[in-house]
Amino acid sequence: MRTSIATVSLSGSLTEKLDAAARAGFDGVEIFENDLLASPLTPEEIRARCADLGLTVDLYQPMRDMEAVPEAEFARNLRRARHKFELMRRLGADTVLVCSSVSPQAVDDDALAAEQLSRLADLAREFGVRVAYEALAWGRHVSTYDHAWRIVETAGHPALGTCLDSFHILSRGSDPKGIEDIPGEKIFFLQLADAPLLAMDVLQWSRHYRCFPGQGGFDVAGMLRHVLRTGYDGPLSLEVFNDVFRQAEASPTAVDARRSLLVLQEAVGRAVLPEPVVPTGVAFAELVTPDAEPFAALLGALGFTRTARHRGKPVALWEQGDARILVNTGPAVRRDGTQLAAIGLESPDPAGAARRAEALLAPVLPRRRAPEDVPLDAVAAPDGTELFFCATGRPELPDWRADFEDTGRPPAAGGVRGIDHLALTQPWHHFDEAALFYRGVLGLTTRESVDVADPYGLLRSRAVTTADGGVRIALTVGAAPTDDTVHAQHIALATDDVVAAARRFRAAGGSPLPVPANYYDDLAARFEFADGELETYRELGILYDRDDRGVFRHCYTRTIGRVFFELVQRDGGYRGYGAANAPVRLAAQHAVRALTGG
Amino acid sequence: MRTSIATVSLSGSLTEKLDAAARAGFDGVEIFENDLLASPLTPEEIRARCADLGLTVDLYQPMRDMEAVPEAEFARNLRRARHKFELMRRLGADTVLVCSSVSPQAVDDDALAAEQLSRLADLAREFGVRVAYEALAWGRHVSTYDHAWRIVETAGHPALGTCLDSFHILSRGSDPKGIEDIPGEKIFFLQLADAPLLAMDVLQWSRHYRCFPGQGGFDVAGMLRHVLRTGYDGPLSLEVFNDVFRQAEASPTAVDARRSLLVLQEAVGRAVLPEPVVPTGVAFAELVTPDAEPFAALLGALGFTRTARHRGKPVALWEQGDARILVNTGPAVRRDGTQLAAIGLESPDPAGAARRAEALLAPVLPRRRAPEDVPLDAVAAPDGTELFFCATGRPELPDWRADFEDTGRPPAAGGVRGIDHLALTQPWHHFDEAALFYRGVLGLTTRESVDVADPYGLLRSRAVTTADGGVRIALTVGAAPTDDTVHAQHIALATDDVVAAARRFRAAGGSPLPVPANYYDDLAARFEFADGELETYRELGILYDRDDRGVFRHCYTRTIGRVFFELVQRDGGYRGYGAANAPVRLAAQHAVRALTGG
Known part of the structure; x- marks a missing residue:
């Protein structure tokens, strides 16, 4: 038509x-x-x-x-x-x-x-x-x-x-x-x-x-x-x-x-597009940064091991469980500063996924970044984030890891199981576009939009996910067009024991985002905890939320450039992202920035 | 309380x-x-x-x-x-x-x-x-x-x-x-x-x-x-x-x-403040600019004469009828670029007006800018515009013109009678504050807010005026916080014959803002005009509006820095500001900017 x-x-x-x-x-x-x-x-x-x-x-x-x-x-x-x-x-x-x-x-x-x-x-x-x-x-x-x-x-x-x-x-x-x-x-x-x-x-x-x-x-x-x-x-x-x-x-x-x-x-059956190919998980998240050192220290403290390096470019692969983080310090870093620049999506049919994306007007990126690279299908999301459709360890398909040379150090089997979700700040003018893009192009489901009070304006946040939660992306938009780069992006790492993971992080010299004591006094008013439980959370800066299905416990690292990490433990089918705690987290991040002049 | x-x-x-x-x-x-x-x-x-x-x-x-x-x-x-x-x-x-x-x-x-x-x-x-x-x-x-x-x-x-x-x-x-x-x-x-x-x-x-x-x-x-x-x-x-x-x-x-x-x-009778002193007119509008030449050419073409210069500072006074424009090129220019920086308000009681403003938390400006100056009561409006409470040619009060030395050239009695209104772009976050400020501090009346479609976003505009229209200020706010300085401020000059004034402006080498031919075709569809009337408007770039009381005809100059002028003729008690024509004017201004790269 x-x-x-x-x-x-x-x-x-x-x-x-x-x-x-x-x-x-x-x-x-x-x-x-x-x-x-x-x-x-x-x-x-x-x-x-x-x-x-x-x-x-x-x-x-x-x-x-x-x-x-x-x-x-x-x-x-x-x-x-x-x-x-x-x-x-x-x-x-x-x-x-x-x-x-x-x-x-x-x-x-x-x-x-x-x-x-x-x-x-x-x-x-x-x-x-x-x-x-x-x-x-x-x-x-x-x-x-x-x-x-x-x-x-x-x-x-x-x-x-x-x-x-x-x-x-x-x-x-x-x-x-x-x-x-x-x-x-x-x-x-x-x-x-x-x-x-x-x-x-x-x-x-x-x-x-x-x-x-x-x-x-x-x-x-x-x-x-x-x-x-x-x-x-x-x-x-x-x-x-x-x-x-x-x-x-x-x-x-x-x-x-x-x-x-x-x-x-x-x-309505009036257009035939390539079928959606729903991704099954996150193969990797790629950070670009001019300086790898701060991430090396942070990822090390979180229990990651640098398992491989790219054969042709200054890109390091850090692994723990199924969580894989690329740290790219190459001159090809496309945008200024430190940020989450690309997501590798585990795809049952990478070429098919790219065909659908192209049919839906997503800009297609060159299949090889360098002649020796494994050809990877990739497109740009509305905010410029690069989405790679790829395969990890599936013999029938080219493996993106073939571009990487092992360091000989095996991935640590620490507390992190994989990537729980990725949070991306969206350009103000294209928040609704982003949700439709992830739904139409990748076949993800859009969840309800929630308002979150930042000390300097209301944010709006909305998740897009696969049915089983294998891929979860939280899209956030600031209060004004100028806010595009104010708010941070983050990588949330899934663990089955956030208390142990937070302790290890601390013991390894990691410094968690400080959470105000008043927050814990309020938790004590709202919920009943087992003996010592709340004191543990307070000691480790762990935040707590609950929905009708289960419990969510989470804590944050400090921010590097525009990026920080979160450790999360979901129990009993909890479906959210701890939005109730976001105002406290945002205020704490502002307080740290004010102190460090960042 | x-x-x-x-x-x-x-x-x-x-x-x-x-x-x-x-x-x-x-x-x-x-x-x-x-x-x-x-x-x-x-x-x-x-x-x-x-x-x-x-x-x-x-x-x-x-x-x-x-x-x-x-x-x-x-x-x-x-x-x-x-x-x-x-x-x-x-x-x-x-x-x-x-x-x-x-x-x-x-x-x-x-x-x-x-x-x-x-x-x-x-x-x-x-x-x-x-x-x-x-x-x-x-x-x-x-x-x-x-x-x-x-x-x-x-x-x-x-x-x-x-x-x-x-x-x-x-x-x-x-x-x-x-x-x-x-x-x-x-x-x-x-x-x-x-x-x-x-x-x-x-x-x-x-x-x-x-x-x-x-x-x-x-x-x-x-x-x-x-x-x-x-x-x-x-x-x-x-x-x-x-x-x-x-x-x-x-x-x-x-x-x-x-x-x-x-x-x-x-x-409600629970606070005693100094009485409002409602201004009776606009004594002057002051432009600041690093370069007086473009304004000298423009004001000259509009029929103004440079009647006086300030005794101690590089400020020229241009006059025509009761319209007085100061052009300030002094190093004390407080903000960057060319803009409308101050308004002199004709006040029955300048000191009383300042006392009320101060009681209502307006920042009071030093009474003398230099030791030899006539002391003037002045405060800052929420957008930083300086408001001077002053007297013109009233023997019982110090006259602001005493600071100026005549050039010997008398004001032209051209087509301009005085200042019809001033239009000020407001900072995005303080539009409502501005309206309350002018109402509370100066005793002006706030008029209804109207939406105006700019090609790049909706603007909101609201006038504050005295009952007899002696002072009219149109406050406009952009579509986003970043727009503070995108939109221009302007000075609208009252004339009893806009056609003659526009002709004189052209004849004197002035270049009016071009108005698209399509606009006049639409006027022909909407209204019936006398023979040749519409052709005159079309030739001179005059816009036309009508309300239940009367008719408004107006045309614009090109913009210098952030400032332009408007010639307006109000007939039969028309009360508005030509808002119906604002989208055409804004588009024309964008078109000129795009051409000149401004």
């Missing part, structure tokens, strides 16, 4: 919007009136620009407060419409969106609405234009899609059809099943948008909080299935008003938008 | 919060549990810190889900409470806030609630603590202040009283008159917060959008009058959960908070 996007969904000048839409692979655009008015290009130049970019102009929008008004008012409306139809002819746009009236002048009279819309359609036909009438959720007298359709049906005009918008339909809780009663050829246009489930005024909700399908709480796929059953074969068009997208760069937003449509089309 | 602030209203560590509250002049604080838990200070150390700062600990908060629960649960609650009462003894806090339960375990049984709260109060009394029971607006069974009071009254316990919170009362639309039925000595605490009038889930509204009294839409003063009639003599305490304040620096937020309480206390 053809895909389209409304220019209001992207930031910048009209030219920037059109370029971004074309580069992301859209077939067409809806041109939003304000974008045209503000453009120095004439309608003819815009038409030519679109043609050069391979874009059709699928809709011009919107006309407002048109129908069911006193005759004198309607005469003025027709005059205005004539100007707009002339403009559309110059623009090469053949469909106009007419939103149901919100004017206090409009009367509750369906017959009048049908009659005036017919006359509007008569005029439109002179210019080769079709009128698509849509019920705004906050329309004065017409606010549901079936009501708008009844008026269109009454009018019975060939140049008058309806426009369906998933936001207006689903935000009101209308049953979308009735869409199937509309003949497909009378659905002139289909606008798609999702939204988080918020209890708020629907106009504000619509204007500021819409998002791309799959990023909110609506069943957009379910609604789309009803539309497709009518035989509708016009474009699937995204119309998203969103305060964040308005500020973000247009190009990544357009890619995010197109990816959301691909995932949606797949869900 | 004593004033207090909840630590949750300010950002940072507990120490930073306490310092900021004390510096702003608060008498006490409410300590929010999470701030204490995250602090490395012991309760005794916090108590000592507060004492050193002259702060009392007026409340510890909150206890949740305490009452009307099954006995086994209540026993656990009492156990938790005992820990907290011990903590409060160490902290020196004698009042605890208990919020009405939201627990699914709570039952709808007022008698049980009263009985359990009595038992809690018994325990509290052992520790010298009083229990203040408050109805959360989203409490499970108790959600109104009168219901909470009935339970407290039923309990009849000396250590049990009620806590009133303006947000919880006013957000539900409860009639606050009934507060007068509560004996003042049973109101143990009073929390004050305002909020913008939003139609949204009350919990989200409360947690993210509260603001200080006078910054939202609630009648906080009206509610407070009812409370004071009961004889309540405890503190007025601010408890504001706000996503923006969480990110802002604590010190200016604390000053903003305290100023809001001073204005509120004055409104």
Whole structure:
């Protein structure tokens, strides 16, 4: 099916919007009136620009407060419409969106609405234009899609059809099943948008909080299935008003938008993409840093052994249990400072995983970083983190470890079993994109979003995981666009005995993040502990949380650059990440930074 | 009356919060549990810190889900409470806030609630603590202040009283008159917060959008009058959960908070401040710039004459009608680049205006910048703009122009009458503060806030004006904290004939901001014009708007540094600022910047 996007969904000048839409692979655009008015290009130049970019102009929008008004008012409306139809002819746009009236002048009279819309359609036909009438959720007298359709049906005009918008339909809780009663050829246009489930005024909700399908709480796929059953074969068009997208760069937003449509089309059986290949675990986490020493000391204290080094590059492999950490000090370090730069995902079919990622518009990275390297399939996540699809010790597939030469020191069988989760700070403008990326590309499941109070602003955090928890990635976003690099990333290491692991860490000279005494006094108030248990936690800086299934105990190292480690013990099926303790952890990290001037 | 602030209203560590509250002049604080838990200070150390700062600990908060629960649960609650009462003894806090339960375990049984709260109060009394029971607006069974009071009254316990919170009362639309039925000595605490009038889930509204009294839409003063009639003599305490304040620096937020309480206390007759002295006009606007030449050319083309120069400093005075612009190229230029740095406000009583500003915590600037200067009363606005209270040509007061030496050239009597308005970009974190500042300090009236779509994000704009429009300041805030310096400030010049003024500007070599042709095609669709009228606007780049009273015509110059000029003609009592045209203007400015690489 053809895909389209409304220019209001992207930031910048009209030219920037059109370029971004074309580069992301859209077939067409809806041109939003304000974008045209503000453009120095004439309608003819815009038409030519679109043609050069391979874009059709699928809709011009919107006309407002048109129908069911006193005759004198309607005469003025027709005059205005004539100007707009002339403009559309110059623009090469053949469909106009007419939103149901919100004017206090409009009367509750369906017959009048049908009659005036017919006359509007008569005029439109002179210019080769079709009128698509849509019920705004906050329309004065017409606010549901079936009501708008009844008026269109009454009018019975060939140049008058309806426009369906998933936001207006689903935000009101209308049953979308009735869409199937509309003949497909009378659905002139289909606008798609999702939204988080918020209890708020629907106009504000619509204007500021819409998002791309799959990023909110609506069943957009379910609604789309009803539309497709009518035989509708016009474009699937995204119309998203969103305060964040308005500020973000247009190009990544357009890619995010197109990816959301691909995932949606797949869900309704209208796109065939390579099957998702769900990763089974974390093969490695790769840190880049200009100075390996601090990590050598920290990993050593955590019980890791440097088991191997890369044959061609300054990359060391540290192992313990199934936890593998690469420390890369090479000149190819792609970004400044110390950070978590890449994740190796254990994949049943690395090439297949990469094919799906590519089909879903993830940038594909070169398969070999150097001629002698084992070819590895890799893509970039929205935040720039490199994702390697790889195999560890599976004879049928190339093993990424073949690039490494053993140091002769076997991995320690210490307290760490593997990697429990990885936490990545996301760029402010692309938090929702990241969740959809991990879900669509890797087949992970997105968990609920939680607010976390940092002393200097609210953070939002959301996990994406495999069903069995083999891969868990916690995505966190700061309170403002400037926070991208303020908050740290971390690697959480799984242990079956966090007390023993924390003791070993201390005994080996590790210095845990100090936890305030007041925190333990509060634990004593909230829970009952066995004798001495709380004192042990207090001594070792271990934090404690509990959900309806089990218990979570965890402690933190100090931060190096933007990276720190966590030791975690999950018992009894605890599913969270200790979010209840995050404010205490964040405050402690700020306190350390304030002391060390970091 | 004593004033207090909840630590949750300010950002940072507990120490930073306490310092900021004390510096702003608060008498006490409410300590929010999470701030204490995250602090490395012991309760005794916090108590000592507060004492050193002259702060009392007026409340510890909150206890949740305490009452009307099954006995086994209540026993656990009492156990938790005992820990907290011990903590409060160490902290020196004698009042605890208990919020009405939201627990699914709570039952709808007022008698049980009263009985359990009595038992809690018994325990509290052992520790010298009083229990203040408050109805959360989203409490499970108790959600109104009168219901909470009935339970407290039923309990009849000396250590049990009620806590009133303006947000919880006013957000539900409860009639606050009934507060007068509560004996003042049973109101143990009073929390004050305002909020913008939003139609949204009350919990989200409360947690993210509260603001200080006078910054939202609630009648906080009206509610407070009812409370004071009961004889309540405890503190007025601010408890504001706000996503923006969480990110802002604590010190200016604390000053903003305290100023809001001073204005509120004055409104209810509990504070005597120097009377407001409303300015009558704009005496001058002062630009600072490293290079006077571009402004000399621009002001010349706009019809201004350089009438005078400062006797001691490189400051030129340009005049036309009653519009006076100072161009300051001195080394004392306080901030980088070219900007609108100061406003001279024509004041009936400059010294009185300064006294009020100082009483409302505005930083007072030195009266003389140099020994030979005329002494001028001046304060800094929240965005750093210097406000001078001054007199122009009034014999009974020192005239600021006495510092200037005439060039001998008389002011041109060109098309400009005076300054219509000044537009100032506000720092993201202090938009609401600015509006309250201009209202409280200068006695201006705040107008409605409007959203304006910039190509790169939504802006918010709000005017503050005198009743007769003699002073109009438009405050604008960007879409993100990083936008402080992206958007320009401007000076709008009033003319009775914008067409003639624009023609003169062009003829004198001025280059107006280009306005897209599409904009004029849209005007033709929306309005009917006299023959040739629209062509004139199109030729001269004049924009057009209309409200229910009159017509607004305006055009713009190019931008120098962060400053541009606007020529405006208001007819028939038009009250706005052409906000409908702002998206076109902003897009045109971005287009010019993109071309010139600025």
